[in-house]
Amino acid sequence: MTQQMDLNQRxxxxxxxxxxxxxxxxxxxxxxxxxxxxxxQHAHSEIIGMQPEGNWITRAPSLKRKSILLAKVxxxxxxxxxxxxxxxTLGISRDExxxxxxxxxxxxxxxxxxPTLTWxxxxxxxxxxDGAAIMNQVPLCKxxxxxxxxxxxxxxKEESFHQRQGxxxxxxxxxxxxxxxxxxxxxxxxxxxxxxxxxxxxDASSKHSKQSMRWKIKxxxxxxxxxxxxxxxxxxxxxIGLTIPDxxxxxxEETGHYEFGPIDWSEFEQVVAGxxxxxxxxxxxxxxxxxxxxxVRDAAAAYAEKxxxxxxxxxxxx
Amino acid sequence: xxxxxxEWILRFGDDALVLAQRLSExxxxxxxxxxxxxxxxxxxxxxxxxxxxLTLAGRREGQGRDEDALAYFRTDREYSxxxxxxxxxxxxxxxxxxxxxxxxxxxxxxxxxxxxxxxEELAAIASKAxxxxxxxxxxxxxxxxxxxxxxKESHLRVQESLNTLWPYTAELFEDDAVSKACADAEVxxxxxxxxxxxxxxxxNILNEAKLLNPESTEFHTGGRTGRHTEHxxxxxxxxxxxxxxxxxxxx
Numbered sequence: 001m002t003q004q005m006d007l008n009q010r011x012x013x014x015x016x017x018x019x020x021x022x023x024x025x026x027x028x029x030x031x032x033x034x035x036x037x038x039x040x041q042h043a044h045s046e047i048i049g050m051q052p053e054g055n056w057i058t059r060a061p062s063l064k065r066k067s068i069l070l071a072k073v074x075x076x077x078x079x080x081x082x083x084x085x086x087x088x089t090l091g092i093s094r095d096e097x098x099x100x101x102x103x104x105x106x107x108x109x110x111x112x113x114x115p116t117l118t119w120x121x122x123x124x125x126x127x128x129x130d131g132a133a134i135m136n137q138v139p140l141c142k143x144x145x146x147x148x149x150x151x152x153x154x155x156x157k158e159e160s161f162h163q164r165q166g167x168x169x170x171x172x173x174x175x176x177x178x179x180x181x182x183x184x185x186x187x188x189x190x191x192x193x194x195x196x197x198x199x200x201x202x203d204a205s206s207k208h209s210k211q212s213m214r215w216k217i218k219x220x221x222x223x224x225x226x227x228x229x230x231x232x233x234x235x236x237x238x239x240i241g242l243t244i245p246d247x248x249x250x251x252x253e254e255t256g257h258y259e260f261g262p263i264d265w266s267e268f269e270q271v272v273a274g275x276x277x278x279x280x281x282x283x284x285x286x287x288x289x290x291x292x293x294x295x296v297r298d299a300a301a302a303y304a305e306k307x308x309x310x311x312x313x314x315x316x317x318x
Numbered sequence: 319x320x321x322x323x324x325e326w327i328l329r330f331g332d333d334a335l336v337l338a339q340r341l342s343e344x345x346x347x348x349x350x351x352x353x354x355x356x357x358x359x360x361x362x363x364x365x366x367x368x369x370x371x372l373t374l375a376g377r378r379e380g381q382g383r384d385e386d387a388l389a390y391f392r393t394d395r396e397y398s399x400x401x402x403x404x405x406x407x408x409x410x411x412x413x414x415x416x417x418x419x420x421x422x423x424x425x426x427x428x429x430x431x432x433x434x435x436x437x438e439e440l441a442a443i444a445s446k447a448x449x450x451x452x453x454x455x456x457x458x459x460x461x462x463x464x465x466x467x468x469x470k471e472s473h474l475r476v477q478e479s480l481n482t483l484w485p486y487t488a489e490l491f492e493d494d495a496v497s498k499a500c501a502d503a504e505v506x507x508x509x510x511x512x513x514x515x516x517x518x519x520x521x522n523i524l525n526e527a528k529l530l531n532p533e534s535t536e537f538h539t540g541g542r543t544g545r546h547t548e549h550x551x552x553x554x555x556x557x558x559x560x561x562x563x564x565x566x567x568x569x
Binding site: 063 | 335339342345346347348349350351354355358359361366368385386410464465467468472557559560566567569
């Protein structure tokens with residue numbers, strides 16, 4: 001018991017000194033569990049997040065746009081892989097994590113439960129959704145768990161490229177035909193509020209925030225990050241002549257921040273609870289890919305075993 | 319003569335574009351995340367080849383058509399890809415066998431173009447593409463071996479894939495006025511010249527994968543002159559929907 005207390009105290013001191021915790025270091029169970037939950041949720045979000053954009057690869061309006069979008073969705077698969085690997089350092093397997101995703105035990109970012117209805121949604125996802133993700137993720141590059149922090153450095157570099165290409169799509173649409181302008185405004189109308197919800201519940205009602213801040217997994221509160229996102233995005237919308245769908249939005253000279261209207265948290269709760277427009281489809285698609293691929297994975301495993309077997313027989317014969 | 323040049327470059331470009339479009343349909347449906355990444359990567363390479371080839375074809379045509387005009391504003395009857403690459407993806411084994419059959423051909427074709435072609439621009443595109451398709455061929459061939467020599471189920475499935483796709487392979491080696499003009503212009507030897515090295519390579523792969531060479535004598539052709547399967551039109555309808563719905567828009 002005393003030994004346990006010593007370990008815990010040393011861990012807390014280590015964190016206080018801004019040192020990185022590595023995979024083989026001692027860590028409290030709750031810290032390990034929190035990280036597994038957060039990193040696997042993040043990995044799942046990358047994997048499920050491939051679907052709403054993957055939906056438009058075959059219909060991209062130019063070959064250049066098609067290759068940019070394909071590369072982007074491929075990056076997301078890559079992020080999913082690094083993040084699953086980072087979570088595996090904490091003693092959970094990718095299969096266990098995927099199983100939790102497929103059975104609905106694990107969550108992923110609710111934003112991906114909204115449908116992508118027009119090409120402008122590719123712009124809005126890059127601009128707003130990836131923009132919000134970067135706000136959340138840049139501080140994670142300094143998070144106390146080393147393998148997660150290092151994975152996030154690479155993820156963030158690619159995300160900022162995604163955000164720029166999303167904004168570029170919106171810029172082009174806003175300078176295009178009247179139909180294209182309408183498409184851009186419609187997409188902003190649909191993605192704005194869900195993007196603000198990506199930062200999670202307000203600080204007063206966020207159940208994991210406090211402990212995570214103490215452990216330096218989280219560095220800024222949900223509300224701080226949300227405000228930073230609004231302050232960054234509103235002038236960008238103005239620049240391309242689009243209107244943020246919030247009649248309460250106004251600049252506050254004194255605080256130096258934009259004030260914005262109340263968020264409809266009942267919608268957020270509905271989507272988190274599984275009742276969003278695409279929750280069922282996203283999981284069904286993921287489960288179908290996994291199940292349809294079972295015979296392929298089995299064959300690869302059987303073949304690898306045969307090869308190993310042949311090699312060991314050759315070695316023993318020699 | 320310029321017309322013919324446009325036609326043969328377009329054939330190479332259409333093969334790459336249609337296969338890229340098919341492979342991109344796999345995105346987020348692969349059997350493992352690693353394969354999602356690999357298939358998207360291959361699709362990206364093919365798309366890059368298609369863009370370079372269509373751009374060059376448009377320039378040689380001299381009517382002011384760029385890569386997008388050629389990709390989005392031709393009908394299926396104007397597409398000149400081989401039938402093999404337009405076939406629907408089917409399951410992973412179908413896709414991988416189709417890919418292997420085509421990749422092994424693409425390696426031979428790009429080798430010839432990279433090494434012998436007198437058209438310097440085309441040769442430069444081919445040299446870059448050759449490095450890519452060698453990697454694609456290694457990927458698809460390794461998978462054919464794994465699946466052929468994997469489990470009983472995987473063996474049966476890919477043998478079936480091979481039997482179904484086989485009738486679409488002969489078209490790759492056919493020659494006509496365009497390919498003969500291409501050979502006369504010292505761009506590339508006749509397609510028929512690739513048949514023997516391709517068959518030898520294929521036999522080695524099938525032996526290693528414990529698969530049987532299909533005995534079918536049924537063969538399909540027509541892609542090079544715009545007589546396609548029923549599948550190409552729906553594939554293009556999806557691919558071309560935005561530029562055709564909003565013809566005045568730029569993206």
